[in-house]
Amino acid sequence: MPRFHRILILGGTTEARLLAGRLAAQGEREITVSLAGRVRDIVPHPVPVRVGGFGGIDGLAAHLATEGVDLLIDATHPFADQMSRHAVAASTQAGVPLLALRRPAWIRIEGDRWTEVDDIHQAKAALGDAGRRVFLALGRQEIDGFGWAARHFYLVRSIEPIADRRLDDAVYMTARGPFRETDERALMGAHRIDTVVARNSGGDAGYGKIAAARALGIEVILIGRPALPEAPTVATVDAAMAWIDHRPASTAARGV
Numbered sequence: 001m002p003r004f005h006r007i008l009i010l011g012g013t014t015e016a017r018l019l020a021g022r023l024a025a026q027g028e029r030e031i032t033v034s035l036a037g038r039v040r041d042i043v044p045h046p047v048p049v050r051v052g053g054f055g056g057i058d059g060l061a062a063h064l065a066t067e068g069v070d071l072l073i074d075a076t077h078p079f080a081d082q083m084s085r086h087a088v089a090a091s092t093q094a095g096v097p098l099l100a101l102r103r104p105a106w107i108r109i110e111g112d113r114w115t116e117v118d119d120i121h122q123a124k125a126a127l128g129d130a131g132r133r134v135f136l137a138l139g140r141q142e143i144d145g146f147g148w149a150a151r152h153f154y155l156v157r158s159i160e161p162i163a164d165r166r167l168d169d170a171v172y173m174t175a176r177g178p179f180r181e182t183d184e185r186a187l188m189g190a191h192r193i194d195t196v197v198a199r200n201s202g203g204d205a206g207y208g209k210i211a212a213a214r215a216l217g218i219e220v221i222l223i224g225r226p227a228l229p230e231a232p233t234v235a236t237v238d239a240a241m242a243w244i245d246h247r248p249a250s251t252a253a254r255g256v
Contacts (some may be wrong), residue, residue: 004071004244006030006096008064010087011045013100015207016075021046023244032067036083043176060090061205073246075101079139079199080166081226088229099154100231101240103202111214116200123197126221127152134183135188137198137209155191164194178205182210199223 007023009016011033023031024047029045042049054060055216064072074087084100089097108114117123120142127134133153136143140158148154154170156162161174171191188196188209196213198206200222213220234240 004029004156006067006069007032007067007073007244008067009033009073010076010082010083011035011049012076014203015240016238017043017045018099019240021074022241023047028151036080044083054086054090057086057089057093060086061093064096065089066093069096072096072098073101073240074098078102078105078201078225078228081189084228084231086119096100098231099243100228100233101237102228102233102235104215104235105200105202105225106207111216113213113217114208115219116118116224117139117221119254121224123221124148127195129199131196133191133192135193135196135209136179137196137206139199142199148242153191154186155187155193165209177208179208181208181211181215184208185215188216188218194218196220197223200225205216231237 005028009020009028009031011017011020012035017035020031023029033045033047033049035042035049036053037053042051044235054063063069072087072091074084076083080204085091087098087100115126117126120138129151131151131153133155133230135155135157136148140160140162143156143158143162148167150169152169154167156167156170156172157173157175159176162172165172196209196218198209198220210220212218232243234243
């Protein structure tokens with residue numbers, strides 16, 4: 001019997017899906033991935049998936065106890081900070097070990113023209129008054145219903161359709177990554193984009209737009225990550241597998 005038999009992965013990321021597959025392939029473990037349900041078109045997973053919230057910290061703690069979960073893995077999106085806070089609190093309340101799988105943020109390199117901001121409101125302000133041609137590469141929650149200034153042109157891309165299409169001078173498209181740099185360069189060129197607004201999500205799937213903007217000399221208004229709670233943390237699926245199979249006796253919690 002493995003050290004951790006019943007594992008709950010808080011997912012919604014490529015890393016969560018890949019980790020679930022790696023764990024399931026070992027056998028002898030019961031793996032479940034939990035998704036918040038904000039995206040209706042769910043990517044197939046190699047393990048059972050539950051969809052929907054738990055009812056806050058108490059609800060998640062009760063679920064861990066009722067289902068006999070041995071290990072809780074927080075592999076949510078880097079911007080899902082509320083869920084990460086709930087995971088830490090619930091794991092403590094239920095007495096269940098927690099591992100956070102948090103992909104590293106993108107780092108500025110030579111040629112990047114970044115304006116780094118703290119949140120979506122600062123990103124909007126950073127666009128300024130002069131009309132720009134803006135690629136909004138954000139989540140639906142940041143785009144849907146947000147009061148983006150009408151003086152700019154927007155190319156709006158999201159996984160789910162945007163319900164509130166209040167912008168007149170805009171092109172809306174739905175697509176799911178990963179996106180190749182060559183395709184991102186062609187897309188930005190076709191729409192004469194001069195500014196990209198994105199979150200610093202990290203990872204390979206969304207990096208194409210960052211690399212394309214660098215190659216084209218386009219400014220990127222990059223929204224920094226929220227502060228996440230301290231927890232035992234790894235950065236890759238390989239590191240998560242190693243931690244699960246051979247948990248170090250002196251693992252130190254660290255924040256990201």
